[in-house]
Amino acid sequence: MFRKFLPRSSIALTASAILLSAVACSSEANREAKARIFSPEEPKPVVLAASRPIDAAALGANPELGHRVLTMGAAEALQRLGPHRLTGEASFEWRMADRRQALKETREVALQSAERFLVRNENDRDRGHEFLQIGDKSFLRIKHLPWRQRAREQAALVASRDENYGLLSSAVSMLKDRVLLALDGQEIVAGRAAQRYLLSLSDKPMVARRAEALPPPIYPEGAPSPDTRLRLDALRLSTPQSVEGRVWIDVETGVPLKSELWATLSVLSEGVDAVLHLKVAHALSDIGQQLGIEAPADFLPAEDRPNAIAAALARFGMAPSREEAAPKQAPSGGDEADAR
Numbered sequence: 001m002f003r004k005f006l007p008r009s010s011i012a013l014t015a016s017a018i019l020l021s022a023v024a025c026s027s028e029a030n031r032e033a034k035a036r037i038f039s040p041e042e043p044k045p046v047v048l049a050a051s052r053p054i055d056a057a058a059l060g061a062n063p064e065l066g067h068r069v070l071t072m073g074a075a076e077a078l079q080r081l082g083p084h085r086l087t088g089e090a091s092f093e094w095r096m097a098d099r100r101q102a103l104k105e106t107r108e109v110a111l112q113s114a115e116r117f118l119v120r121n122e123n124d125r126d127r128g129h130e131f132l133q134i135g136d137k138s139f140l141r142i143k144h145l146p147w148r149q150r151a152r153e154q155a156a157l158v159a160s161r162d163e164n165y166g167l168l169s170s171a172v173s174m175l176k177d178r179v180l181l182a183l184d185g186q187e188i189v190a191g192r193a194a195q196r197y198l199l200s201l202s203d204k205p206m207v208a209r210r211a212e213a214l215p216p217p218i219y220p221e222g223a224p225s226p227d228t229r230l231r232l233d234a235l236r237l238s239t240p241q242s243v244e245g246r247v248w249i250d251v252e253t254g255v256p257l258k259s260e261l262w263a264t265l266s267v268l269s270e271g272v273d274a275v276l277h278l279k280v281a282h283a284l285s286d287i288g289q290q291l292g293i294e295a296p297a298d299f300l301p302a303e304d305r306p307n308a309i310a311a312a313l314a315r316f317g318m319a320p321s322r323e324e325a326a327p328k329q330a331p332s333g334g335d336e337a338d339a340r
Contacts, residue, residue, distance in 0.1 A: 050079035054254025056195040060181045067206035069254055070172050070179065070247070074165035078111045080253040081284070083291055085110045088167045088282030096230070096274035107282075109165045110291045118293050119157075119164050131157055134295050147299035168247070168259045171280040175240045175263055177205035187248060189257045190284055194248040199261055201243040234276060238265040258283045 059066035077084070091104040105123040115135050122128030122143065131140040131150075138150040138157055150157070163170075172179055180202035187196050224232060245261035265276045 046073075046075040046079060050076050056249040056251045056254050057183065059195075059197060059249065060183045063181075063202075063206040066179075066181045067172070067177060069249060069256060070181075070206075071166070071169040072255060073169070074109065074111060074117075074162050075114065077165070077255045078114065081250065081255045082288045083112045083286070084284050084288070085286040085291060086165055086167075086282055086284055088280070090167055090171075090281075091279045093277040094230075094234075094274065095277075097272055107164045107167065109161060110286075110293055111165075112291050112293050116293050117161055118291075119161050121164055131160070132293060132295070133157055133161075134293065137295065139296055139299055141296075147296040149299050149302040151302040167280050167282045168256060168261070171261050171263065171278060172206075174238070174265065174278065175201075175243060176238075177207055177209065178202045178240050179206060179243060181247075184246070186251070189248045189250075190287055192257065192287070193251040194257050195251060197247050197249065199243055199245040199247060201240055201263075230274070233267050234265075234274075238267045238276065240264075241266050255284070256282075 054065065054069060056069075059069055086109040087107070089104065089106045092102065094101040103123055103125070105121060105128075108118075108120040110118040115133065118130065118132040120128070120130040126143070128143040129141065130143075131138065133139075133154065136154070138154055139147050140150050140153070140157075141147045178201055180200045182198045182200065184196045184198045187194055219228075223229075241264045243261070243263045245259065245263075247256055247261075248258040249255070250257050259280065259282050261278075261280045263278045265278065267274045267276065
């Protein structure tokens, strides 16, 4: 209704102003969108964790920091320390009434980079395995068997690498985080200055333990086997009785360079008191060196599971015919056009 009172020049100016305002808003939105798209990628959590300095002399006064250092994983240690090699051993002795089970294993984890590492694990029962990853190629060998390339197990190998590296972390977890650190001076370990701590049993966990809200597990025949029940009791019902040992923490990076730990846990299982003796030790070496991690000269090619299934079907005379096994081809564009 006001248009008849405005000159045409004013109407044009008003339309131009509205158009320019819309273009400016659109340009601002585009700039913000481009800034989000082309902004630097957020650092990975392990990189952020490794960027935070650690006061190696404050672990005794700060239990949470002490727990973080004792449970440091392979990825963060690699970020902080650079290439290095971990060698370690763990021994377990389980006694329950007249039953006794013992196992000793050795581990080696060589970390050149996040995509280049080697792991060896052997025990005193002449069993073991080793695997390595080089870029996007993975190789695995069971003891006494040849190397075989793996095509789809990179994530599993990384998880196994972290498990083998985490000797000290596993011991702390078995002890329900009840480990006390007492500063015991400085020492040179692997050519580096290190803070030495004495280990003992604490009255409470180093950090608050969260209750796991998980559904109850389902077992065959409604209950776990006797051996499985013993293992579950060792995890759920064990009570740390004693801890002693030492750990050496790198002053510059906060990485545990060496550890020696002896512990005893008791488990009241089925009315019988069982005892678990645990010994764990590890040491780092070849820090900052080239570790010579190379692909094996001879190895078997990767085998996909579908091929293994097809071989099993063929063995029992159940292999599909050539017509059934042949992949079905999608109709061409011309056929679709004709059908339309």
